[in-house]
Amino acid sequence: DVKVTQSSRYLVKRTGEKVFLECVQDMDHENMFWYRQDPGLGLRLIYFSYDVKMKEKGDIPEGYSVSREKKERFSLILESASTNQTSMYLCASSTPTGTNTEAFFGQGTRLTVV
Amino acid sequence: QQQVKQSPQSLIVQKGGISIINCAYENTAFDYFPWYQQFPGKGPALLIAIRPDVSEKKEGRFTISFNKSAKQFSLHIMDSQPGDSATYFCAASDIGGSNYKLTFGKGTLLTVNP
Numbered sequence: 001d002v003k004v005t006q007s008s009r010y011l012v013k014r015t016g017e018k019v020f021l022e023c024v025q026d027m028d029h030e031n032m033f034w035y036r037q038d039p040g041l042g043l044r045l046i047y048f049s050y051d052v053k054m055k056e057k058g059d060i061p062e063g064y065s066v067s068r069e070k071k072e073r074f075s076l077i078l079e080s081a082s083t084n085q086t087s088m089y090l091c092a093s094s095t096p097t098g099t100n101t102e103a104f105f106g107q108g109t110r111l112t113v114v
Numbered sequence: 115q116q117q118v119k120q121s122p123q124s125l126i127v128q129k130g131g132i133s134i135i136n137c138a139y140e141n142t143a144f145d146y147f148p149w150y151q152q153f154p155g156k157g158p159a160l161l162i163a164i165r166p167d168v169s170e171k172k173e174g175r176f177t178i179s180f181n182k183s184a185k186q187f188s189l190h191i192m193d194s195q196p197g198d199s200a201t202y203f204c205a206a207s208d209i210g211g212s213n214y215k216l217t218f219g220k221g222t223l224l225t226v227n228p
Contacts, residue, residue, distance in 0.1 A: 042220035105157030
């Protein structure tokens with residue numbers, strides 16, 4: 001059974017804290033993604049990675065950075081958390097097949113910044 | 115720039131009825147169009163997907179209709195059941211361009227009343 005695991009389901013952090021969200025996949029997928037989900041805004045791409053040590057900005061990268069030191073792990077970093085980063089964060093992975101690109105999602109981390 | 119527009123934002127259907135969710139896209143390079151289903155507290159999961167070389171794809175009670183010239187695609191849920199109550203997201207990707215990131219619509223909250 002394929003699995004994308006996010007380290008925390010719920011997090012509460014203070015404004016200005018450095019926050020790490022961890023994601024691990026066990027499917028040997030090349031592609032990994034971080035999305036942010038907000039009511040009425042859908043899923044918005046923050047960063048993605050197609051290979052180890054590779055990263056590309058998505059649609060809303062401001063205030064975030066990422067790290068991918070190993071193929072199975074993709075970390076999202078909030079350098080200095082702010083209240084407008086309170087959201088649901090979803091990690092996903094996929095593998096390029098040439099005909100489709102099914103993304104497998106983790107269960108999400110609900111982050112509250114106070 | 116919203117590349118994938120989804121409507122309606124919410125939908126209420128009686129059990130046994132037909133649920134229809136519509137999406138429109140702008141980027142003509144998109145060549146893969148999946149629909150994801152998300153239950154509360156879970157990450158999205160792939161429901162059904164279509165490539166632009168066909169106009170319709172059916173899997174059980176779920177059908178995607180695709181209109182390439184109009185740059186529109188829709189999800190039809192036949193004989194809707196209370197267990198179908200969830201949030202549905204359309205998405206698009208440019209696989210031919212080796213671009214595996216998914217651009218999502220804003221989502222539709224479907225409620226099927228018993």
